Amino acid sequence: MVKSQPTSDAPSLAALAAELRITGGKLVRRLREQSHPGDFTSSQKSVLLRLDRDGPATVSALARAEGVRPQSMRVTVAGLESMRAVAGKPDPSDGRQTLVDLTPGFRKTIKASRAAKEDWLVRALQKQLSPDEQRELAAALKLLQRLTDF
Helix, strand or coil: CCCCCCCCCCCCHHHHHHHHHHHHHHHHHHHHHCCCCCCCCHHHHHHHHHHHHHCCECHHHHHHHHCCCHHHHHHHHHHHHHCCCEEEEEECCEEEEEEEEECHHHHHHHHHHHHHHHHHHHHHHHHHCCHHHHHHHHHHHHHHHHHHCC
16 A cells, blocks of 8 residues: 655645545445336435345345344345345245345346436546546546445
């Protein structure tokens, strides 16, 4: 990790942090506008993202991962099941347990939502940034990735 001494033309780190937070928030909101709004709570969204990223899981495993009680997770999962976003099936290694996973239809919804967001972002990059600015953004993205992996 490289740490350099501040120079007279370097921005204040506090101001840079504030601008980064504000701009990141605006970008997230703009991307959300590009997909169809869902009626999901934040806990439901978190479970859906976890299942998409990590694959099928038991309600108990989801509760541990999300830091909630199993009873609360059962309520969250039941709501998602009623929306046909997730479904349960017997665990092949332990038939007493049920694995919860995204339904094929909901996977299609996620894919379409991500495609809409990426399409908007590609158009915005092409319209708002010159090729040189696009290269600068690519370099800055590597720095942002380092920050988020910290």
